[in-house]
Amino acid sequence: MADEVRKLVAQYFQLVDPPQLDIPPGNVLLRPIVQKALYERMFDESLTPLPPAAYRTRVLKLIIARIEESITNPEEDELNDNLMDALGMLVAQPKASSLELAQQLSHVKYTAPLQTSSTNDREVTTIESRGLILSGGTTGNRTWEAALHLGSFLASPAGEALVRGKRVIELGAGTGFLSLFCARHLGVQGVVSTDREPVLIENMRECVRFNHKYDGIFPFYPAVWDWGTPLEKTEELESFVEGDGLRFDVALGADLIYDTDIIPLLLSTVRDLFENYHVEQFIISATLRNEKTFQTFLDGCESNSFEVELLPFESTPSKMQTGFFHSTGIPIKTYRILKAS
Ligand SMILES: C[S@@+](CC[C@H](N)C(=O)[O-])C[C@H]1O[C@@H](n2cnc3c(N)ncnc32)[C@H](O)[C@@H]1O
Numbered sequence: 001m002a003d004e005v006r007k008l009v010a011q012y013f014q015l016v017d018p019p020q021l022d023i024p025p026g027n028v029l030l031r032p033i034v035q036k037a038l039y040e041r042m043f044d045e046s047l048t049p050l051p052p053a054a055y056r057t058r059v060l061k062l063i064i065a066r067i068e069e070s071i072t073n074p075e076e077d078e079l080n081d082n083l084m085d086a087l088g089m090l091v092a093q094p095k096a097s098s099l100e101l102a103q104q105l106s107h108v109k110y111t112a113p114l115q116t117s118s119t120n121d122r123e124v125t126t127i128e129s130r131g132l133i134l135s136g137g138t139t140g141n142r143t144w145e146a147a148l149h150l151g152s153f154l155a156s157p158a159g160e161a162l163v164r165g166k167r168v169i170e171l172g173a174g175t176g177f178l179s180l181f182c183a184r185h186l187g188v189q190g191v192v193s194t195d196r197e198p199v200l201i202e203n204m205r206e207c208v209r210f211n212h213k214y215d216g217i218f219p220f221y222p223a224v225w226d227w228g229t230p231l232e233k234t235e236e237l238e239s240f241v242e243g244d245g246l247r248f249d250v251a252l253g254a255d256l257i258y259d260t261d262i263i264p265l266l267l268s269t270v271r272d273l274f275e276n277y278h279v280e281q282f283i284i285s286a287t288l289r290n291e292k293t294f295q296t297f298l299d300g301c302e303s304n305s306f307e308v309e310l311l312p313f314e315s316t317p318s319k320m321q322t323g324f325f326h327s328t329g330i331p332i333k334t335y336r337i338l339k340a341s
């Protein structure tokens with residue numbers, strides 16, 4: 001029961017599309033203790049931040065419908081009053097249009113896949129619109145499948161070993177999901193989360209207070225970096241200066257290979273990282289939507305004499321995922337890119 005409730009709660013705070021939610025079966029939902037847990041962990045208004053009201057309404061309606069259809073003995077089986085009251089309050093609220101809903105930015109809380117070695121859930125909160133594909137000229141307003149895939153890899157012992165104690169920089173970070181995960185849970189020395197869009201960098205700064213739960217330094221430094229121009233030097237980056245300049249150990253990137261026009265700029269930035277920022281490896285995950293586009297990237301790596309190594313990390317099929325939920329309909333691969341030896 002605990003696992004089923006945990007999974008539904010994690011999917012709900014990630015704003016997984018309601019038809020894709022794993023709602024526990026009727027015999028589990030009918031248990032008063034389960035209904036109480038669902039109310040307290042998903043719909044109690046004192047929880048902050050909660051998903052948008054329209055999303056909460058859809059999910060609660062589904063859960064209540066599932067409970068009602070499972071009731072076989074009305075004398076004994078009950079529907080929790082708090083759940084019913086929460087639905088009453090939600091449906092009484094003014095409704096936003098579908099366009100407003102699609103563009104609405106909200107807090108999205110991601111929960112990492114379970115690891116046998118850890119007992120506590122590892123969570124990351126971003127600000128984004130799960131429904132936005134392209135807005136204001138950027139694709140960075142939502143966290144993409146490749147980032148959730150790379151996050152799942154980094155959540156594993158082999159992935160964590162690549163970044164623990166390291167100076168990390170992320171390119172085209174979008175919502176900052178991966179960098180926030182590194183800063184909050186993976187023990188990095190520091191992570192610079194970059195993107196070319198200043199508005200995304202502002203959103204990342206705003207996210208800090210939802211992820212930095214304890215006193216002390218939160219080693220997360222958002223900065224504008226438009227490939228082909230110099231990295232924006234902020235005071236926060238001083239901690240990455242060593243000797244003659246900024247130094248990083250590892251670079252990360254998710255879903256950056258989708259347009260052949262930007263591949264040369266991306267490759268020249270990777271070369272810059274290897275040559276001028278001392279980066280030893282670039283870990284990148286790619287959703288293989290278009291073979292030709294990806295081949296252009298591989299050809300570019302070859303002409304720059306970069307070594308490309310496919311990492312042996314496979315996506316967990318959607319139904320078996322325990323966190324960082326994402327579709328695996330289109331293959332996602334993770335590569336390690338190294339400077340020629
Ligand atoms: C498909 S999104 C991926 C975002 C994030 N990595 C993820 O997987 O969720 C591509 C990101 O690359 C950024 N980007 C595209 N071209 C860029 C450039 N020339 N310089 C810096 N960032 C760029 C976009 O702003 C966007 O945030």
